[in-house]
Amino acid sequence: MESSREKLSAFLEKHLHDFLTHWRRHMYISEDDKYINHIEQNGIAVFQLVKEALEGSLQPSEIQALAEKVAKQRAEANINMGEFVYNTNFGRSLVIRYALKSGLPIEDLQLLVDDINYLFDQFLFYAITKYTELKNAEIQEKNLFISQSHKDRLTLLGQMSSSFVHEFRNPLTAIMGFVQLLKFEHPNLKYLDIIDHELQQLKFRISQFLHASRKETKEQQKGVIFLEQLLEEIIAFLYPSFVEADVEISSSIDPEASVYGFKDQLKQVFMNILLNSIEAVKEKDKPRQIYIRVSANQEHVHVVISNNGPMIPKETVQAIFEPFFTTKKLGTGIGLYVCKKIIEDHDGQITCTSSEQLTSFAISLPLKKENSLPV
Incomplete structure (x- = not known):
């Protein structure tokens, strides 16, 4: 005698055409x-799984195999999985x-509907x-x-900056030397201080590129750096920029605060942040x-440089140390990246x-005391 499972399987097979027509329409x-041409075939394949489930001959691996085949097609088609x-x-x-x-x-x-639902649930899960x-995996x-690509860009930056910037260094050194000679021979000559200051700024920017390409480290020597002295030198050097922007600068520096590292590199960090701060406060x-x-x-030694310029948006703060990221029209996007790199190279x-x-x-x-210096 024919069982309920066999009767339902035969009934569904009999109405397969009507079923598929209705399904395609909606x-x-x-x-x-x-x-698109595989969708109906996949529907028929699922229908065959339903029949096998009703007849008791379905293997779980068949559900998984068909489900993963269809999933691969959906992924390659890049179509919304909701469909x-x-x-x-x-x-x-x-x-x-x-x-x-x-x-x-x-x-x-x-009981049969429970089996059908379980089949479809398994199919969707797989x-x-x-x-x-x-x-x-695609993401x-x-x-x-x-x-x-990002690493390739950094490599290209290093190659370009090391060759491009070195082409500027020799003539810049000569010009700076002649400016110093002019200041000695003609101490009252106008604008020499301004020219000298701008040349020092250019030298500073060149140093940023050279550090980004890692070409200068071997030329420098590590030593103990007292931050009070270093920051006073930087403030004195940037004094014309503070005056021009009408900026009030105040400081509170622990005279015992010292670190062990490359002076020129740390000088570059503090100068970059101060120059950025001057640009920021100009906007208010x-x-x-x-x-x-x-x-x-x-x-540890803790240095905090603050300004009362406009607030930096949260999303910008999160990306501010990324290479090539800049909000300036003429910015290179490497200044703060180099700062971060230098500080991390100093274990900070x-x-x-x-x-x-x-x-x-x-x-x-890291705080460096006299008795903790490397031998």
């Missing part, structure tokens, strides 16, 4: 779906609707899991490509203020915070 299909889920669940509802028309006793149908896995591959009305605070504990950390009141760059460096 499903969602993108016109640019590269696998697939909708079409699958719509097919499920049609199968159940036709099952209810089979005339089988309701108590038999309840398909979505595989789709997610494939998309995550990872794209991120790897972006990361490699007076008073324009910059604060320098240096303190030391038993382990640099961070930026910004509010409506203050924007601060905080630097932490």
Whole structure:
């Protein structure tokens, strides 16, 4: 005698054409779906799984194999997975609707419908899991490509800057030498101080590129650096810029705060941050203020350079140390990147915070005492 499972399987097979016609009419299909001709075949394949489940001959591996095949097609077609889920669940509802028309006793149908639902749930689980896995791998591959492209750009920057900047260094050194000679021979000659200051600024910018290309480290010698002396030298050097921008600068520096490292590199960091601070406060009305605070504990020296310029947006703060990132029309985007690199090379950390009141760059460096210097 024919069982309820066999009767339902035969009934659904008999109405397969009607089922597929209804399903095609109401499903969602993108016109640019590269696998559009496979969708009906996949629907028929799922229908065959339903029949095998009803007949008791279905293997779980068959569900997974078909689900992963369809998921791969959906991923390659780059189509919204929501369409697939909708079409699958719509097919499920049609199968159940036709099952209810089979005339089988309701108590038999309840068990069979549970089996059908379980099949579709398993199918969707395997398909979505595989789709997610494939998309995550695709994203990872794209991120790897972006990361490699980013490294290639940095390599190109190093190659370009080391060759391009060295072409400027020799004539710049000669010009600076002749300016010093003119200052000695004609101490009252106008504008020499301004020319000298601008040439020093240019030398500073060249040093940024040279450090980015890692060409200068071997030319320098490490030593003990007292930050009070270093920062006073920098403030004196930048004094014309403070006056021009009408900036008030105040400082509180622990005279015992010292670090062990490359003086020129750390000078480059503090100068870059101070120059950026001057540019920032120019964008607001007076008073324009910059604060320098240096303190030391038993382990670290903490330097905080703050300004009362406009607040930096949160998304900008998060990217401010990335190479090539700049908000300036003529900026190169390497200044703060080089600062971060120098500080990290000195086993330190640099961070930026910004509010409506203050924007601060905080630097932490290992404290070096006389009895802790390398032998």
